[in-house]
Amino acid sequence: MLSKNRAQFIRSLHQKKFRQEHGLFLVEGAKSVREVLASDFRVDTLLATEAFYKENALPADRQPPSVEIVSPEELTRVGTLESNNMALALVRTRENRPLLAEPGEIVLLLDDVRDPGNLGTILRIADWYGVRKVVCSDTTAEVYNPKVISASKGSFTRVHWYYTDLVAYAQALPAGTPVYGAFLDGQNVHNLPFGTEGGYLMMGNEANGIRPELVPMVSRSVTIPRYGDAESLNVGIATAVILDNWRRGAM
Amino acid sequence: MLSKNRAQFIRSLHQKKFRQEHGLFLVEGAKSVREVLASDFRVDTLLATEAFYKENALPADRQPPSVEIVSPEELTRVGTLESNNMALALVRTRENRPLLAEPGEIVLLLDDVRDPGNLGTILRIADWYGVRKVVCSDTTAEVYNPKVISASKGSFTRVHWYYTDLVAYAQALPAGTPVYGAFLDGQNVHNLPFGTEGGYLMMGNEANGIRPELVPMVSRSVTIPRYGDAESLNVGIATAVILDNWRRGAM
Structure with missing residues (x-):
């Protein structure tokens, strides 16, 4: 009792x-x-x-x-x-420790992903695609929110996160680091030679996408081709589709 | 007032x-x-x-x-x-009219997708990938549920649906019709030659997948390869990833 x-x-x-x-x-x-x-x-x-x-x-x-x-x-x-x-x-809760991509590793960068359900889903997707590190802007949903934990279906135990000023973080990455960013007008993800060097994938806010301040730090802008009429895809869905193309392309 | x-x-x-x-x-x-x-x-x-x-x-x-x-x-x-x-x-509401795939067309078959949020998300994904017809088992969430309508973000206006006994429906499809089904132990979706003939993609229940009665009507079982440790992907995510591979493969 x-x-x-x-x-x-x-x-x-x-x-x-x-x-x-x-x-x-x-x-x-x-x-x-x-x-x-x-x-x-x-x-x-x-x-x-x-x-x-x-x-x-x-x-x-x-x-x-x-x-x-x-x-x-x-x-x-x-x-x-x-x-x-x-x-x-x-x-x-865990200490908030910096995370960086090792050679060959894929790391997610989340810019202002606000919905806890989306963040939890993204952790689960990361876990499926073998992505172990997620770097979140300070404005991204709090990972310890019960909705995030619950939507991650246990994947929160296998994925690490780091909350930081994402602009400063991205600026500090070594020159030449591959940073892919999801936009509505980028290169077709089906044709990109992702290769095996790894790098970063940046996903933006549900309504506004990636902030303009972050655009200069994106080395390649990617887009999921659309075959119908929906205006957009949910950020979790888009993360999964891009990671799937990345893993497929890196084989 | x-x-x-x-x-x-x-x-x-x-x-x-x-x-x-x-x-x-x-x-x-x-x-x-x-x-x-x-x-x-x-x-x-x-x-x-x-x-x-x-x-x-x-x-x-x-x-x-x-x-x-x-x-x-x-x-x-x-x-x-x-x-x-x-x-x-x-x-x-609309009359419940039968739908079939025309040559070259992709049609979704949903077996017992119970969560209204998932169904709405699937309509939005279908709309993105140019899938205009969704055939639902009678036990699938009701499409007119406000949560479905809202999660579809307007895509319910562009996608048609048909609720039916999915086993009888699948049994009545002409022999040789391509029916892909999502399973955890199927062929790697990255290696499948989807081609341009179109066909059906069957997705199953959130917890139990596709019912055993439907397995004989699946001509090819497909799986999204896993690179990490999550047990599964959400049915909406899996639908998007498979459709993305299908569209990519059909180019």
Whole structure:
């Protein structure tokens, strides 16, 4: 049985302000909690229903400092999901450390991607296409938002992120670094020789695309050819299609 | 000023039961309403704020039978969007007519795609890739659900759909018709010679994929190669990536 104080504390983590203050975020649902328990994230607290706890026996060295068995109703009451009859974890946020592309590696640059669902989807796509690093402008959705974590379907445990002033970051990249940027009037992604040297792929805001200040740092502007009449593709969809072409072209 | 009865009637259309009973569905927000007014859908009623009405002067032959000027608050109260300060239309649903692929045409087959957001996204992707026909299993999300309409970003005006028993439909296709199906263990989509003959692309349920009963009607099973560790891709993302490869391969 969760105390009123405890429940209130957990619910406070629905808000960015308190996530930052406490350095904790929520991971919800069976699959995500299972993945975070198996990852190198530090889980402080596990709230689990008896069903989840029995099915997911944890080795002694993986036991979180605090484990509580709760009812599905309690879980749903403190979490953000419509229903959760499995588990919820309070997990330590990570230090914000700089990330750079190693030779041959693909790194995503997100400029002002605002929608948490889109960011979560992009983490999942990155994870599918073997992209391990995502650099986000300071204005991009906060990765610890429960909607991001949930939309990433566990991929947040395998992808690293770095929030920074993206203009300064891009300016500091060595001359000659391949930086592809997604625009509506770039080169046809089907004809680009991506090669195997790796580099960066920059994706922009849902409504406005990549900011003009960043354009000079893009070495090649790419476009997904359109065969019909939709005005645009969602940023998550576009990320997947470009990464697919990149991986395909690099074989 | 909307009467209480009128407001109640509009709100009843949030539910499938009443959409079916009245043969009407909701289109909300400036962009979608503008597109539906310019399409061949029959708009019965337009509720618009003064701002929207002034900016979108309608030629006499495009005036809906009923037009009301309302406040943004009234709009938001009767609609499903978090806020809507532009317009809402009540639109006649279409007859459910059979669709088939013409030579060279690509048609989507959706088996039990349950999430309205996914269906809306798929309509938008279809529209981008020049796919004009989508055939849905009877268990696929209802296309007139406001979440589908909204996620399609206006593409519902350019893509046709047909709801049917998908097993019977697929069984009735002429022998030799190319039917590609998305599976986790099919042929690498990067290496498939799609050619220009067109055909069908079948996408399955979010959790379970394509039903076993449909497998015999799939002539070629396709897979998006994975380079990392995510368990799967969202069905909308996978649809976009496969269509992109199909269009690229058909050039």
